[in-house]
Amino acid sequence: HKDPHYVGDRTTMVHLFEWKFNDIAKECEDFLGPMGYGGVQVSPVNENLVMDNRPWFERYQPISYKIISRSGNEDEFKDMVKRCNKVGVRIYVDTVVNHMSGDANPAYGTSGASAKPNELSYPGVPYSSKNFNHPTCTIQNYNNATEVRNCELSGLHDLDQSQKYVRDKIIKFFNKLIDLGVAGLRVDAAKHMWPKDLEVIYKRIKKLSRKAGFPPKSLPYIYQEVIDLGGEAVSKFEYNKTAAVIEFQYGIVMGYMFRGEDNLSRLSSLEDTNKWRMMPSRDALVMIDNHDNQRGHGAGGEKILTYKDPKMYKMAIAFMLAHPYGQTRVMSSYVFDDPSQGPPADSNGNIISPEIVDGKCVKGWVCEHRWPQIYRMVQFRNLVNGEKLENWWSNGNNQIAFSRGGKGFVAFNAEKDDLKQGLQTGLPEGVYCDVITGEVVDGKCSGRTVEVDAKGNALIEILSNDTDEGVLALHIQAKL
Ligand code: ARE
Numbered sequence: 001h002k003d004p005h006y007v008g009d010r011t012t013m014v015h016l017f018e019w020k021f022n023d024i025a026k027e028c029e030d031f032l033g034p035m036g037y038g039g040v041q042v043s044p045v046n047e048n049l050v051m052d053n054r055p056w057f058e059r060y061q062p063i064s065y066k067i068i069s070r071s072g073n074e075d076e077f078k079d080m081v082k083r084c085n086k087v088g089v090r091i092y093v094d095t096v097v098n099h100m101s102g103d104a105n106p107a108y109g110t111s112g113a114s115a116k117p118n119e120l121s122y123p124g125v126p127y128s129s130k131n132f133n134h135p136t137c138t139i140q141n142y143n144n145a146t147e148v149r150n151c152e153l154s155g156l157h158d159l160d161q162s163q164k165y166v167r168d169k170i171i172k173f174f175n176k177l178i179d180l181g182v183a184g185l186r187v188d189a190a191k192h193m194w195p196k197d198l199e200v201i202y203k204r205i206k207k208l209s210r211k212a213g214f215p216p217k218s219l220p221y222i223y224q225e226v227i228d229l230g231g232e233a234v235s236k237f238e239y240n241k242t243a244a245v246i247e248f249q250y251g252i253v254m255g256y257m258f259r260g261e262d263n264l265s266r267l268s269s270l271e272d273t274n275k276w277r278m279m280p281s282r283d284a285l286v287m288i289d290n291h292d293n294q295r296g297h298g299a300g301g302e303k304i305l306t307y308k309d310p311k312m313y314k315m316a317i318a319f320m321l322a323h324p325y326g327q328t329r330v331m332s333s334y335v336f337d338d339p340s341q342g343p344p345a346d347s348n349g350n351i352i353s354p355e356i357v358d359g360k361c362v363k364g365w366v367c368e369h370r371w372p373q374i375y376r377m378v379q380f381r382n383l384v385n386g387e388k389l390e391n392w393w394s395n396g397n398n399q400i401a402f403s404r405g406g407k408g409f410v411a412f413n414a415e416k417d418d419l420k421q422g423l424q425t426g427l428p429e430g431v432y433c434d435v436i437t438g439e440v441v442d443g444k445c446s447g448r449t450v451e452v453d454a455k456g457n458a459l460i461e462i463l464s465n466d467t468d469e470g471v472l473a474l475h476i477q478a479k480l
């Protein structure tokens with residue numbers, strides 16, 4: 001369950017947070033497929049509690065496992081998966097099976113069906129009181145593993161996954177998604193479920209659909225949300241036996257680094273997982289920010305970088321995509337001030353589709369995945385996939401550079417002094433176009449160029465007063 005099953009040389013997924021299925025299908029065809037993205041994580045697809053003012057987080061309050069939400073219905077979901085697979089883009093679903101909704105009275109779901117959360121009754125599944133953990137309690141002490149697993153996470157009614165009946169319902173939901181052609185699942189709140197129950201569930205999930213184009217015997221990619229920054233009873237290392245884990249430490253380390261609050265030169269030993277207490281690379285899914293920590297939910301706090309700090313954010317993303325560690329995920333957001341605020345919607349609560357003008361999203365959608373500095377680094381990662389990290393250089397402070405074999409080279413300047421340095425790029429001789437500031441159009445570079453000599457050396461310059469970019473990236477496909 002640790003292989004994302006990307007098509008060809010693709011390496012990176014994007015979380016199209018709160019996007020509608022029809023819009024995702026179109027984005028796969030128009031942009032993600034042609035530009036080399038490997039997959040899309042979609043927001044929870046199953047029926048959820050309809051809440052006042054439609055906050056984004058209502059989607060983490062399940063009412064049933066029917067595929068119907070503000071993103072669309074089952075037919076639309078099916079059509080999206082098919083169209084994305086067709087252009088080489090895989091779909092990963094955010095699944096919420098630790099709990100059902102919190103209390104609400106009356107409570108109705110996105111299909112219009114009603115439930116009685118206060119009585120632990122969800123007829124759409126159906127679940128009744130006996131399927132939940134008793135006695136009902138609220139998680140307060142993260143130093144007590146049993147409490148973390150068997151009590152409610154902020155009042156969300158906690159299912160008992162040790163029951164065969166509950167497991168069967170969850171497996172049926174997962175298998176339905178697989179029949180529809182998805183490549184994997186994010187397991188929300190995995191920390192709040194017992195690893196042994198999850199192992200039983202994972203073992204019983206189907207192989208990926210042959211009809212959707214997956215090789216025989218492919219297991220779905222499973223990446224579990226286990227926030228572990230150390231110092232709690234539950235450890236992420238309980239979860240990486242057969243499936244992957246989201247490495248939350250990563251975005252926090254990157255936040256400190258690229259804000260200039262820690263020393264970039266220390267990143268030379270990112271591979272030293274003991275130093276940073278990170279998952280082994282093949283077990284980790286990493287990101288700079290996610291839908292929670294970009295708005296102060298979940299872990300990470302104010303150190304997390306987001307689209308609101310574009311220069312530092314683009315540097316951190318470039319580092320993540322240039323460095324071989326982990327499976328990478330790019331966040332794609334909508335503009336927000338209020339952390340509860342849902343996606344752009346009309347007065348009836350229908351989500352308004354992103355509109356794209358000159359390649360950029362407008363109408364409240366940020367679409368980081370369409371920023372040239374980000375999608376060109378996704379292409380960089382695809383190109384250097386499998387190449388060793390080499391030619392590590394640092395000034396001992398906040399200027400670093402490294403190459404990926406002889407195919408790509410990056411340099412970063414996160415300090416107050418200019419970077420002006422002769423460096424070994426590992427690249428063949430030639431003139432290269434920096435893909436952060438431009439691209440090759442009709443044989444000409446629209447951004448900075450760098451000349452690499454016969455020995456692979458080049459003069460690398462990143463000025464500290466550049467307000468837009470603190471990173472430079474070269475690769476063999478952007479050679480003039
Ligand atoms: C909402 C309201 C609550 C209300 C509840 C029930 O905000 O006030 O009590 O509804 O009515 C998201 C939102 C929540 C929201 C929930 C349901 O973030 O605010 O609650 O949806 O609508 C812990 C978990 C981790 C979880 C984070 C947020 O371990 O699993 O909290 N993240 C996932 C998703 C979220 C989602 C849920 C889980 C629930 O990514 O988007 O919640 O499905 C330390 C610990 C962490 C802990 C963290 C924050 O760092 O180590 O384990 O994370 O604190 O408490």
Ligand code: CA
Pocket residue numbers: 098148149150151158159192193
């Ligand atoms: Ca639980």
